[in-house]
Amino acid sequence: MDPLQRPHLVLALRPVEGAVRAARDTVRAAMERWNRQDVNGDLELITSELVTNAIRHATAITLVVSLxxxxxxxxxVWDDNPEGPAAPMGDLHAEGGRGLLLVGALSRSWGWRSTAGGKVTWAQTATP
Known part of the structure; x- marks a missing residue:
């Protein structure tokens, strides 16, 4: 099947308090509509972590989910900040800084790449 015909969604987000919840809810609804299960909620958590990082460091954010x-x-998660994600912190007692560790643990693979207007941070996960 042509990749452009595969199920996908695009959601523009503003860096505001409700952005993470909106992203997570949208991903959940899309997976249900596509008859795909996010069995343990891994995709929702990955989405939450990637969007949280973007709203902390960028002003324009676009979420793209595809199968x-x-x-x-x-x-x-596309954003307008050209700097790559920070390396995970080693302090397990810190209040934050472990989001990318979670993304790495829950995904098959993840990474980031520069774009003309910033960067895109991505992750792939298995779905039944």
Whole structure:
């Protein structure tokens, strides 16, 4: 199947308090509509972490979720900040800084790349 015909969604977000919840709710609804299960809520948590990082460091954010094949979900967060995500903090007692550790633990793979207007941070996870 042509990748452009695969199920996908695009959601523009503003860096405001409700952005993370809106992203998570949108991902949940899309997965249900596409008859794909996010069994443990991994995709929702990954989405939350990536959007949280973006709203802390950027002013323009776009969430893209797609199903590149029959067993994978891809979440991408595009933003206007050209700096890559910070390396995870080693202090396990810190109040924050472990979001990317969670993303790494819950996804098959993740990463980021520069774009003309900033960057995109992405993660892939398995879905039944």
């Amino acid at each position: 590149p094949d029959d067993t994978t979900a891809m979440v991408e």
